[in-house]
Amino acid sequence: MCLGIPGELVGFVEDQPDLAVVDVSGERRRINIGLLRDEGLEIGDWVLVHVGFALTKLSAEEADAVRGYLEEMGRASSGGIDAVTEPAV
Structure with a gap:
């Protein structure tokens, strides 16, 4: 099963046009936005x-x-959304 998590775009990575920063439930992460290049x-x-x-x-x-x-x-499943958004160790 594939799981997608919504993130709010909060910044772009300077000098790397395919990278951005999103907020996912209070956690900021760098992601690749290259697939959405034409979405503005x-x-x-x-x-x-x-x-x-x-x-x-x-x-x-x-x-x-x-x-x-x-x-x-x-x-x-008793883990809450935090279990889904916690970074893997």
Whole structure:
């Protein structure tokens, strides 16, 4: 199963046009936005992130819906959304 997590675009990486910084549930991560090069991404946009790549641009409503689904899924497995967004060690 593939799992995409919504992240809010909070910055771009200078001198690396395919990289950006997103906020995922309070955690900031660098991701590759090269697949969305033609989407005209701006600070504040929401993207669906999977293994470090932005796969699609989302509306704020879509991002909220996905986050709600992930929270429900996490409660069902007793880990919460933090278990989904925690970096692997």
